Structure formats: C-alpha cells, structure tokens
Amino acid sequence: MPLLEIEDLHIGIEDTEILRGVDLNADGGEVHAIMGPNGSGKSTLAKVLAGREEYEVTQGSVHYDGEDLLEMEAEERAQEGVFMAFQYPVELPGVSQQNFLKESVNAVREAQGKEELGAADFIKMVREKSDLVDLDEALTKRSVNEGFSGGEKKRNEIFHLAMLEPRLAILDETDSGLDIDALRIVADGVNQLRDSDRAFVIITHYQRLLNYIEPDYVHAMVDGQIAKTGDKSLAVELEERGYEWLSGDGVAESKASEGNASENGAATEPEEAAVA
Amino acid sequence: MSTAETEYLQAKADQEYEHGWTTDIESDTVEPGLDEETVRLISAKKDEPEWLLEWRLKAYRYFDRLTDERDFYPDWAHLDYDEPDFQNMSYYSAPKEKAQYDSMDEVPQELLDTFERLGIPLEEQKALTGVAVDAVMDSVSVATTFQEKLEEAGVLFMSFGEAVQEHPDLVRENMGSVVPYTDNLYAALNSAVFSDGSFVYVPEGVTCPMELSTYFRINEQGTGQFERTLIVAEEGSYVSYMEGCTAPMRKENQLHAAVVEIIAEEDAEVKYSTIQNWYPGNPETGEGGVFNLVTKRGICKGDRAKISWTQLETGSAVTQKYPSVILKGDDSVGEFYSVAFTKGHQQADTGTKMTHIGENTKSTIISKGISAGVAENSYRGLVKINEGAENARNFSQCDSLLIGEECGAHTFPYIEVGNPSAKVEHEATTSKVGEDQMFYCHQRGLGEEEALKLIVNGFCKEILAELPMEFAVEAKELLAIELEGSVG
Numbered sequence A: 001m002p003l004l005e006i007e008d009l010h011i012g013i014e015d016t017e018i019l020r021g022v023d024l025n026a027d028g029g030e031v032h033a034i035m036g037p038n039g040s041g042k043s044t045l046a047k048v049l050a051g052r053e054e055y056e057v058t059q060g061s062v063h064y065d066g067e068d069l070l071e072m073e074a075e076e077r078a079q080e081g082v083f084m085a086f087q088y089p090v091e092l093p094g095v096s097q098q099n100f101l102k103e104s105v106n107a108v109r110e111a112q113g114k115e116e117l118g119a120a121d122f123i124k125m126v127r128e129k130s131d132l133v134d135l136d137e138a139l140t141k142r143s144v145n146e147g148f149s150g151g152e153k154k155r156n157e158i159f160h161l162a163m164l165e166p167r168l169a170i171l172d173e174t175d176s177g178l179d180i181d182a183l184r185i186v187a188d189g190v191n192q193l194r195d196s197d198r199a200f201v202i203i204t205h206y207q208r209l210l211n212y213i214e215p216d217y218v219h220a221m222v223d224g225q226i227a228k229t230g231d232k233s234l235a236v237e238l239e240e241r242g243y244e245w246l247s248g249d250g251v252a253e254s255k256a257s258e259g260n261a262s263e264n265g266a267a268t269e270p271e272e273a274a275v276a
Numbered sequence B: 001m002s003t004a005e006t007e008y009l010q011a012k013a014d015q016e017y018e019h020g021w022t023t024d025i026e027s028d029t030v031e032p033g034l035d036e037e038t039v040r041l042i043s044a045k046k047d048e049p050e051w052l053l054e055w056r057l058k059a060y061r062y063f064d065r066l067t068d069e070r071d072f073y074p075d076w077a078h079l080d081y082d083e084p085d086f087q088n089m090s091y092y093s094a095p096k097e098k099a100q101y102d103s104m105d106e107v108p109q110e111l112l113d114t115f116e117r118l119g120i121p122l123e124e125q126k127a128l129t130g131v132a133v134d135a136v137m138d139s140v141s142v143a144t145t146f147q148e149k150l151e152e153a154g155v156l157f158m159s160f161g162e163a164v165q166e167h168p169d170l171v172r173e174n175m176g177s178v179v180p181y182t183d184n185l186y187a188a189l190n191s192a193v194f195s196d197g198s199f200v201y202v203p204e205g206v207t208c209p210m211e212l213s214t215y216f217r218i219n220e221q222g223t224g225q226f227e228r229t230l231i232v233a234e235e236g237s238y239v240s241y242m243e244g245c246t247a248p249m250r251k252e253n254q255l256h257a258a259v260v261e262i263i264a265e266e267d268a269e270v271k272y273s274t275i276q277n278w279y280p281g282n283p284e285t286g287e288g289g290v291f292n293l294v295t296k297r298g299i300c301k302g303d304r305a306k307i308s309w310t311q312l313e314t315g316s317a318v319t320q321k322y323p324s325v326i327l328k329g330d331d332s333v334g335e336f337y338s339v340a341f342t343k344g345h346q347q348a349d350t351g352t353k354m355t356h357i358g359e360n361t362k363s364t365i366i367s368k369g370i371s372a373g374v375a376e377n378s379y380r381g382l383v384k385i386n387e388g389a390e391n392a393r394n395f396s397q398c399d400s401l402l403i404g405e406e407c408g409a410h411t412f413p414y415i416e417v418g419n420p421s422a423k424v425e426h427e428a429t430t431s432k433v434g435e436d437q438m439f440y441c442h443q444r445g446l447g448e449e450e451a452l453k454l455i456v457n458g459f460c461k462e463i464l465a466e467l468p469m470e471f472a473v474e475a476k477e478l479l480a481i482e483l484e485g486s487v488g
C-alpha cells in the first residue's frame, strides 16, 4: 500500500469545481513533481492534503499510511508526518521561530510517542538543520517569516521541513523566487532529506529545479486533473511545448497517441487521469 | 474562522473563571449608603487625624454637588453599562479578626490559603523572589514583609493607613497633589471614602533594593473598593512597583475606583506595573463582573525624571483607566505600555494622557488591544504639547488584534500641539488572527489553543518585555489562561 493514495479526488469551493478527479499514488523514497499552468489546481491539491478546511471534497478519497486523511484535522496530519512548504509562507509577527518550532517539533514528537526535546538538544537541532539549508542563524531567532525576503521565506520553509522530519513532504513552488545559488542550496537540502521512508511531492513551474532534484515521476496538471504522467523527460517536454496540447481535446489526443507510455512506474494511469 | 474553530472556541468560552470563589472571613462591613456620616465613620474607624477627615469631607461635598447635577455621570467613553447606584453600596469592609498584623505568624491561615489558591504563596515569594509583598485583602493590609531590608535602605513601604499614622506630613503634603479630588467623579468618591492602599517613599539617591509588590483583592459582597496609592520618589531615586489583582466570583456588579498618584523628583525614576485580572462577569451575559474605573497619574516634577506605566488588563466587566504622566521637568520621560485583552462581554476603554510642559520632554505610548467574543476594546489617548514645551517628542503606536468576527476594536487618539517644534508620531494597525495564520500553525502541528497563544503572545511581546521578570512569567501564564476561554 502506497504512503499516499489519492483516488478520483474532486474538490470544489462555492459551486466551482477546482479539482476534477485526481489520482496519484506516492510511496516512501519517491519524488513526484507536479507541473501545470497557473490556476490548474496544484496549490489546491496541496492545501487539501494539508487539511485546509475551506475546500469541499465532493468525491473521491485520500489515504495516508492506510488511513483516511480527509477525516483528520490539519494539526493531526502534521503530527502524523504530513508537511507542506507554503507557496506563500505566512508571517507570524512577534512569534519567535525558536518558540514556534519548539512547540511544533514537540507536538509532532508527542503525537509519535517520542519524548519532548530538551532545550539543549533543540538548539543543536536548530543549528544542524539550518546549516542544511544554509539559513542565516539570525533568521532562526527572528519572528516567523516576519520581514523575511521572498527567498528567505522559501528557504525557511525547507528549514521547517528539516526540523519536522515528515514522511510526506509537499513543496508548493518552493523554487519560485529563489536565486540560482539559493535554488541549488535548497535542492541540496531536499536531496539530503530524501529517504526511503519519505515521499516528496514537488510543485514547480520550472524544469530547472528538477535538474537538481531528480523526480521519479512528473505529473502535468491541467484544469484540475492530472492530464499526463511521465518520467523526468516529461518536464523537459512541458517546458518546451507548454500545456496547451494537454488541455481539452489535446488530452484525448495524447492519450490515443501515446497509449500506455507511462506504464512503467507511472503512479497514475493516463486513462484514469484523462476523464474529461 | 471556520465553523469547527468557532464551535471549539465557543465551548471553551463556557469555562468558568479560574479564580471564581470566595473565602469566608467574617467582615466588618458598613451599611450601604453614602452621606457625611459614612465618611466620618470610615475616618473614625481608621482613627484618622482631623485634617484628613476634613479633606475627605471636602471631597464628599464635591462629589455630592456633582451628583446633584443632571447628566453628572461621565459617559463619554466607548462603554455601555448601567451606572452604579452609589446609595446602594457599602463603603467600608475590613477583615474582622484583626486589622493589622505584626508578623506573618499572625496572619490567619484562611488568608494565607487564599493567597495560596491565587498562586501567590507569600512564603515562597519571600524566599524565592525577594519581593516585598504588602498584601491587601479587601481594604486593610494584612501582611507586610521585607520591612527590615527596606528600612535599611530608608524606603518606606506600608499601607496607606499606616502612613497616615506614622508619616502624616509626607502624606498630607503629597496626597491629592497629582490627582485632586476635583479631577473627576470617581476621584472625588475615592477621596471621600478611600479605605486603604499603599504608600511608598524612596528617599533621595536611593535605589529601592527590590521590586515592591502589592496584591489587591476584592472579597466582600457588594463592597465598593477604593484604594489609594501614593508613590513619592525623591531626587535621583529609583523604584519599581507592581500591582497585581484577581477577584473571586461575584453575583452583583462591583465597583472598583482606585486612585494612584506618583511623584518623581529630579532624576528619579518610577516604574509602575499592573496585572489586572478581576472577575469579568458571566461569559454569556456579562453579568456580575467588576467595574474597574481608575484614576492613575504621575508627575515628572523635576528635570530628567521618568515615569513608566506598564499594564496587562485582562479582567473586569468594564475597565476604564488612563494612566497618565505630566511631564513638567525638562528632559523628563513618560511611557505607557499596555495590553488590554477583552473577551466574552468585557469592555475596555483605556489609554493614557501625556502632558508635555517642560522642554525636550519625551513620551512613548505602545498600546496593544486584543478582543475576542463580542467584547469591545478601545484605545483612547491624549498627547498634549503645551506652548512652552520646546522640542517635545511623542511616539504612539496602537495595535489591535481581533479574534473572531463579532468583537470590536477602536482607536481614539487626541493630539493637541501648542508648540511648533513638537514632533508627534502616531501609528495604528488593526489585524485579525487570520485563517492563514491559524492554518500555518496547524500545518506545523499546533492545535487551536497553542496557535492562539503563540500569536497573541507574539502580538504583545514588546509589552511583556517591559514587565519585571517575575511579573512577565505570570503575565504570559495569565494570557494563556485567558485565551483558553476566548471566542472566535
């Protein structure tokens, strides 16, 4: 049984359907990339997985480690090892990162039956993990995201990821807004965090990131559906051709022409994904 | 906020007030009602000198004249409550057993237990914190500690009543000099019927060797409580004074109308910190909470004097207070740091008044208002730069944080500038604890309460940092407890 199992997921908000039947399986050790045009539903999928309540599940299911993920509160999911790096990290004025992360790390540890991390161990961990993403130590002492630059916020999300050691890590456009050096550093950090027990779902617009973090699967999301799944070469193709060819009739076309091209290892069969 | 959150917080709001209970110490209570006889009776009970009785009577007559006028009741604040019936209150109450104690051994166990339950173990405080505690239960002081050490330094710290007996000249010279009884209705009432309070005198050049702390409690059904505090800091002296309070559950509204006066001479510094956690009333109806209507004012009499007020107001049904500073000396400094937290049906209208008279005077105002439930929270502040106040500076920052959809935050800044060299800055923000913030916290594994605690503590950080160490810990704890019952 895969760690994450999304089946025919339909998500709506105020009468509009945003996700229109998404299927995706991700297992420990795998890296899945999701690419797709603006507004196609990538962040919605990420937020629904993380437990944002404003979205309505109208059909389908999500299982995480065999359990019904959609039944769990957001904090419960986090405690059970679901992490999302936000596309737009939120500022918490006056809340020191140290306090925040200490509570956070210990909430996760408590849920997993581990003992609370003491002050000294915590500080050590902060140092270690901030090194991993080359995060300025000063930032670990400031208020959460308050006044951080765009790139610092993104890097900070990966720092949180490293601190919380989740089993399922969803990165929503963490590469957007990073300079080239930062991109490499963050990618290095992620690569070091790759682990046979940990699955990554990486949402990105740029194939460049995938040069650094090599994905096992690339999914193209168009109009609330996974229109095509492939290996890393799909990312290159998408960058060249755009998404137009995958939308509307294009989906059927590609489905017909490519047959079972994604057969080897594709988490989602194109046949399922292409329900128009 | 989402429905699930609202429901959750609603349920939490039904929690009863942490400190809601009464002790059963017999009280010596005067019959309800107010006339000259009441004033004479109070004065006689306290064995006061003639001059003080006369002063009380003058205040009473002023009060009496005021209440004869139509629309005498000051109702300009953004507060909505029934004005108290002054003839239906009792104006004096003292623990019966004994009015004064020479040592801790004489304090009845019941009283000690009371403090214990409030989390203020006197013994432990003595040992651990080095804080001298002049504990005021209802209106009469029952315990005083660390007197010797203070005596050594020459600092006088005692109940107001004692000071009247032992240092009548000091009291007579200073009381009413900052807050005259003609100041407002409640100042007049307090001056007429005040029961007790604290007196602090720090002689020239002396740095008070410890934080001075007084715990007030209201413990008598239907008894208005009228404390008076007078702090005199002579030239070049320093003192930090902490006032903290909590009150038991109540059925009828209780009036608390204190007067605090501070006098800082040249180069003197007085830091006055308050935690106010009185019974806020029934969370659903607002019934039964304390009315906290206080006049607090300090004067920087000499050059380079400094007075700072720091307050954490979480309790009472109605809070109205504007701790103020008159900046008379040149280069003198006034500060006001405040957190006012209202939830349920609580209402607060609080702020400060900075009056710049001397040259190069400087004032700083940082006010943080937090509202939840259907509470109303207002900041009201006046910055007044007099004509002669060359180069006066003021910086004001008023931030409001809203938890939920039904509460209100209001800011009423008044600025009067009489000297063109003045620099006055005012900043105000209102923010809501956003769904995005809550979700972000949840996504990092934090539940409702933990998330709110972090966000609110973060919001108040600057103010909490101004509190003395011992107080800051208590303050955080109090905020956490308060948040457990807040409504989204």
Ligand SMILES: Nc1ncnc2c1ncn2[C@@H]1O[C@H](COP(=O)(O)OP(=O)(O)OP(=O)(O)O)[C@@H](O)[C@H]1O
Pocket (backbone or CB within 6 Å): A013, A018, A036, A037, A038, A039, A040, A041, A042, A043, A044, A045, A054, A087
């Ligand atoms: N809370 C919401 N209320 C209304 N519409 C929403 C909401 N959240 C998402 N949508 C809509 O759903 C669609 C998908 O949005 P989403 O943020 O998931 O896109 P995305 O694929 O992440 O886009 P981008 O690449 O620009 O980040 C958009 O049309 C968006 O406007």
Ligand SMILES: [Mg+2]
Pocket (backbone or CB within 6 Å): A042, A043, A044, A087, A172, A173
């Ligand atoms: Mg997005």
